[in-house]
Amino acid sequence: MQIEKEKLIWIYKKLFTIRHFEERIKKIAKDKSVPGYLHTCIGSEAICVGVMAALEKDDWISSTYRNHGHAIAKDCNLNEITSEIYGRSTGICKGRGGSMHISDFDRGMLGSFGIVAAGPPVVLGAALQEKINKGSKMSASFFGDGAIHNGAFHEAAGLAQLWKVPMLFICENNGYAEATATDWHLNTKELSDITRAYNMKSYQGDGNNVFEVYEITKNAILESKKNEIPIFLEFKNYRFSGQYEGDTQLYQPKEEVENAKKNDPIKIAKENASKYELDIMEIETIQNEALAEVNNAFAYADTQPWPKPEDALEEVYVNYPSEYN
């Protein structure tokens, strides 16, 4: 597959940014410089970046509590993302959301939902809107392997197929739902067999290979739009992070982690660089840039002002007599 240089650089830059970002998050989680739950996505970079490379900038997506990578790959402002995690007033959600709810509607993010499987129905709605208004934006919902057991996912899948709505159901099969191994809860051989209930088209791919993710997604978008059908994509990868920062990860066997490291998406991307005529030096420059931006973002966030306490009362409604809050 041919990828133009600009996009290639974008891809590497995003991969590195996400990895450095999440590593930094792990650090601030450890030294407790930010409060609350932090879910990092180390191991998911290729999926975040590969999918977003295939989507247009203003296409619709939904994410989950494990959203940093999606937000970064969706080109949300890195400073604002970080400021949000720090709970500051310049945060991307004005400090009201926090890490779990980072979202920027202006970038096509419909939301990062804390409720498992809440996203697919919402994205179905965006896709329906595009269909009714004859719009051309693609709609894609990210969710985990754990979400496929949930009724809301099934209801959305059934309706999407019935209504012939172009959209992507993107399952990041990272081996775990919290402390529970994916295969322990799977009734079918492959996770994506779940779509058989709906006759939904599905593809599987290596979620550690950003170029494979990109290619599969790109083709899926074409097919979905052309045939007006939803498509289910399963990308397999490994959750190197715990469920959240602070999770002891005791349930993840050492050998399993060691094995998975062989397929670390960043490592694989680096190995593939030469195929795309990017040399080591270029890669290193990109990586350094990414690191610098991440460092900047954290430095920025740390000095941002706190919201005023009473800001808690704002923007519950578009129209509501505010004295009632």
Added chain:
Amino acid sequence: MQIEKEKLIWIYKKLFTIRHFEERIKKIAKDKSVPGYLHTCIGSEAICVGVMAALEKDDWISSTYRNHGHAIAKDCNLNEITSEIYGRSTGICKGRGGSMHISDFDRGMLGSFGIVAAGPPVVLGAALQEKINKGSKMSASFFGDGAIHNGAFHEAAGLAQLWKVPMLFICENNGYAEATATDWHLNTKELSDITRAYNMKSYQGDGNNVFEVYEITKNAILESKKNEIPIFLEFKNYRFSGQYEGDTQLYQPKEEVENAKKNDPIKIAKENASKYELDIMEIETIQNEALAEVNNAFAYADTQPWPKPEDALEEVYVNYPSEYN
């Protein structure tokens, strides 16, 4: 298949009882002698009776608002059923349930639920209890073709398969969910393809043929218990009744109804009688008995006392300071 005489007579008796009962219900609905929603099951008799013939008397079932046939086939007291529909104090639920909620725990009825797809999870729980307590009762949930789109059904199906719980998911595919034709909402060729999402064993049968229903169910019970697996049964039939009494049924095309009549389960049962060495005279006697019992039940119900208004306050809890109601 060999069926002993006593059972054969039971089967015919129940078929006739249900049909006569529902015809009588249609009448009292028309002359408005009972209030509220009435859902009749004309066309479903063979499923109700065939399944119940295969189950033991104290096996667990759940039903829906369309429950008269299930209750009758489960050997609930006909007078009490009727009295319930009349809202009288001697009703099977003391008048608190009404037609939609006829249920008798002593007969293994866990409930008739008004919420679509509420039953399968509850029956899963009964089956789980049997498994944990090494009990031998079978558990079976009745639901309609409309229920398979609902998340609660999917969640129950997934868990049942995962937990290897012996139970039956019994789908009465009667062609309609309210005013909506089944095939209009189906994504798969066959309704029971839905089980592919769970690798669940499934069988289809002619829901108009009581003997076929009986045989399939009997075998399914054996298989389910032996292999400790849930099994999905789809029985196709036709909903001659409207969604509820009073429904204009305009959306059911005349030819469709005429065609379906050829496979009326009562007619088919009568045609099959000779195969089972029951002669016309016997059949007629049984039918007359059934009719007499139905007539008795309605005569009984109509003269039963009303509950006291304050009875509304009883039995919300097992233990609760009653002055708080």
Added chain:
Amino acid sequence: MAIKTVKEAINDALVKSFEEDKNVILMGEDIAGGKGREQYQGTQDAWGGPFGVTQGLFTKFGGERVRDTTIAEAGFFGAAVGAAMTGLRPIVELMYVDFAGVCFDQMMNQAAKVRYMFGGKQKVPMVVRTVVGAGFRAGSEHSQTLYSLYAHIPGLKVVAPYDAYDAKGLLLSSIQDDDPVIFMEHKRLYMTTCEVPDDLKPIPLGKGRIRKKGTDISIIAVQRMNLFAEDAAKTLESEGISCEIIDPRTYSPLDEELIFESVKKTGKVIVVDESNPKCSLASEISSLISEKCFPYLKAGVKKITAPHTPVPFSPPMEDFYIPSSKKIIETVRELINA
């Protein structure tokens, strides 16, 4: 000016909204009359939901905008949220409010919170039309009101009209409103009638209505309870007791001013709500009054509600369950004589 049933008034408001704004769509079960397929031309609109409220819409506006769904409320309520965020104005039907539990997450955590928690860039202009209320002999799972479940949740608006006039005016507003609105229609009011101007303007949400002026006691009545309050007031009038009846119409936001003014005048209040008592609208309104109007109160605020039980089927029990004119009359007399 024409006499309309609540049912007609709602249908009128829907048609008007569909005509005026092409972004208005409707999703629900059996609204299209099920077999909305072309080969069944003519029978498509046979249903229009179980009460026939949406009859005619499918034929008029087509299956793209009038969308029959499967029995998958979590799915299509979630879809309404996404559609609303991206530009449509979806109306979704919860056939009976008793089914609230199967898609409560979509309302409570998504519709209600996306604007707030994602920083105020989004809005969710959707309307949930749902049917509430006892008195239909429909049993425990088709008779609840559940107003307070929704009213408890910040981010949702809750509207419950009593008559056809309000039903039309408030539905027009609700559809134009940029926030998610739960629009509750009482099944026992569908066939009641009143005059409704053809060109009725939207009635602003959050404004209550004095249904009867009075001086001795204030009766705050929730939706169908206005019927019994008016009934009771007639009887009481003949005994020389003058009741003021207030229908808040909207429960979130609530027209506190209107209620407080009345209470300050009369000093005696009864709140009548058909719901179960605990944490109900009645509790809420009563507690607001006692907090804000205490110096004016001549007696404790009385609540008349259903008991803390499910809705029973049998007529004598169900009639006992529902607050009655008789109970209102007795309570008023008690309060006046206290």
Added chain:
Amino acid sequence: MAIKTVKEAINDALVKSFEEDKNVILMGEDIAGGKGREQYQGTQDAWGGPFGVTQGLFTKFGGERVRDTTIAEAGFFGAAVGAAMTGLRPIVELMYVDFAGVCFDQMMNQAAKVRYMFGGKQKVPMVVRTVVGAGFRAGSEHSQTLYSLYAHIPGLKVVAPYDAYDAKGLLLSSIQDDDPVIFMEHKRLYMTTCEVPDDLKPIPLGKGRIRKKGTDISIIAVQRMNLFAEDAAKTLESEGISCEIIDPRTYSPLDEELIFESVKKTGKVIVVDESNPKCSLASEISSLISEKCFPYLKAGVKKITAPHTPVPFSPPMEDFYIPSSKKIIETVRELINA
């Protein structure tokens, strides 16, 4: 007698209940520590739910009774109802009460109603353990309390213990109770400690507790709000104001007598509830007091609640959201001086 955290006390109550009654089972997500498979012996109990409350149970009682579920709350909550009806005593976990909406139907229409609507032959002895509360910087979808959603529904019991003593005693009762109980654990209280006798007897549901005797004003505090009430009372004591603090502990049924007695004595009341205000426990308790104790009241019942907004993440905003000792102190002073 030992000092225990709330978390330990709950674990103790679970272990005791498991030991005493083989029909007690537990279902929830990641309670077994996920990989409950044999080849991972030893790591099975790594989790015990996100707060580790159930750690050790899987190893002690095995996967048949301590059952890891998929993320399918409607499925396994419904299963709990069926299992309870047929002889087990299931405890199910709703990992955060914020997820109430995905399985509310199972509680509202099945667990709560089967006994009543099917004629009283059935009982549903199940317990829902769930985690509530703000102050954890957990954002809008992991910080709600939602007490009143459940308390509104007839057929459900609602319990919300404050300290380890009550947590153990009330959980023992809840598990032995023959009705469905929602047992709400506050995440900010898990690590708080108090003395808990090893042989603590079950504490009856429906009985409140006077946490501090006083004479000038009654503070009715819901769960964690007892912390702030006690704090406030200390400060106020030094100003010569004597507060009586009452923790109802159970919200359905509610110990009205205990509350009314206190109010009759003091004539001044504040209800403190961390929930959103509308149709909250605070509304309910306030409205009951004003209805039943009006002649004794010297001022309107004050409510201190969260504002009508979702729970914000950022610390200054979240701290503003949660009722504080400061607000209690100010309100008490206001009331005392009124």
